[in-house]
Amino acid sequence: MAGTLVFSYVLYRSSTILTFTSIIICALTLGAILSLFFGFFIPDLGIHAGETSIDHIGLWKGVYGFKNHLGRFMVVLTLAVFVMIFVFKRTDFKYFLILLMSMFLIYKSGSSTALLLLFICPLIYCFLNIIVSSKINRYIQALVLLIFLSFVLIGILVLPYIVVEIFGKDMTGSGRTDIWFSLFNVSQSPLIGHGFGGVFWGEYNSAYYLLDEAWFNLGHAHNGWVDIWIELGYIGLFLYLLITLKVVYAAYNLVFRKKYNIYAYIFLLILFLFLYSFSGGGFVKQNNMLWVLFCCSWYYVYSRERINVNDDDVSIK
Template sequence: MDQLTLKSGKSRFVEFIFLIFTIAFYTGALKSFWGNYEIFFSIIILLFLMYFIFTKRINIIRGLLTNSLLFLFIFYTSISFLWSVDVKMSLYRVFLLIVSTLFALYIFERFELTEWFYYLSVTVFLCIIVSIFFILFIPELGIHHDQYLFGAWKGIYFHKNGFGSILIINIIMGFYQYLNLKKNKIIPVLNIIFSLILLYYSQSKTALLIFIIMIVILLCLKIRKFPKLLRISLTIFFLTIFLCIGFFVLGNIGLILNVLNRDLTLSGRIEIWNYVYIKSNLSPFFGYGYGGFWTEKTRATQDILRLIGFPIYSSHNGFLDILVNLGYIGLFIFILVFVSGLVYSFLILQKNFSKYNWLLMIILIFIFANNISETRIILSDPIHWVLFITTLLYSSRQFKLLYGKQL
């Protein structure tokens, strides 16, 4: 083996380790141990990113300009420290956002969509394997022992909902692998089954609901490929089923929520949403600055904490947190970005219904659903932000390839 080949092999191995580590880090794995060193690890990631970007000659500017609305949202978010009520915290949060954005751009420019899914699948699967080890052999770390969440499995994650979210990503990747593999399909099937078992024991109702939504979407996407008469018949059948379920749920909402260990306030979320919305109107257009709301320096936040009587660190709604941090202007730009992604993915499916293209829409719907009762897209574990950006950029590229233009 010559020196050039050896050097190239070592470089690829270092890059592989870097990818696995960064993706795992961005999922929030073992955050209980490194949470206080987030800035340190982010600087390390940034240094490696700079090395790979320059040595591999990766054009991240081209990637960023692939979706102009996304660029506008990132730019607006980055300058929000100028009007933040806590400039220091906003600068810290903006730095983390920029590093994770650079990582997403590096992924987009460096790898094809299938390669990105491969690295994501491998990393998430490894995180789940380690989580199982913690649950079985280190239960004091892998299982909740606090009063309200006692017995819920959380693996190597800080909270059961975080673990549930990663399990859903693994299930999505499992479906992708099942469709992509020509043989050994039993492996992704077993992966999905074990993930569902873990999801059940995590007691994450949010993740379970998202899984049900994913199944419904997959059925809808599958039905559209059937002959017209069969498609109409199945649509009527499923609509009838969903209407019956809907009427049953409305008539027995109290009983169902009681079975799910929930109440009509969604475990207090509606009360939190109401307070946060009221406080958002004190700075409606520009918000409190990115990362500037949920801090000790923000009087509005302290008022909310006194009213609800226990500590929280987000609105438990991603869109509401965008509103309160970036104002109506930021929320409006984000909605435009998100809708553009959905339009891209829908039009792509109209032109080419492949196993890769439908996954882009599924991921966007997953991100939307995951931010209704939790804050995931911003000010949280960056894997959701990285997923969001890469999905938007790959959708934009695919749309341009199919239609020869951008919207």
């Protein structure tokens, strides 16, 4: 973990936010191109053949080894390109091409969480932009707020239909809730947890003894909050939520109250990581790319001395 933190800090110190965003776009675009190549020309490697679950047969994993990994990294890429096009007004054809390519791969991955967040994160960004804008009439802002709340309510009401009929899944989230209840019932140390990495990682790990055999080979609980709780207990979960919600609010404050548009991607990235934790695996792990992105985002948000210092930042404020 110390090495991963150092790597994140070096990346932050050597890059402006625009450079950081460009690095992500370059790296994940290469991953997208290779995933397309594997999917079309080497399907034995790029497409699931039932090695993990019969439900995954035919879903793309690209060069990322698993369909959900492909889906979530393509969302990270899509959000970066979204910011370049719609926030920084970079309308180069290459960005639109990357956008189409990444969205196609998200669809082919079959990752329902990634697909939902692909639309939810930009919608939240646009909604907040309208609500805090001084150029938009208060009555229009109130109307937009009512419409947004109506969509949220409708979304909750039709959620079973979306999950079952559109995504072809059940209300357990493909067994996710069963895992959570199993963990809750068998945890032997709910206050302080079983130790960092002491449940799911490694052969004959704690999960092998704590859970039914149907779940022993999982690498996480499919919920970042549950992962933290089973490892670090209620104390660790409280600290995790405190840190995460604090950085979400700090990024919101920079983008929507202080109007530093340069932080738009950082806000979207943190928002994605926070929402992804509801049904995806926890990212607080060593050598984990999402943890690196979170650490870099944290550094940028709380680096007061770097705000409005870099030429790139000033020009886009």
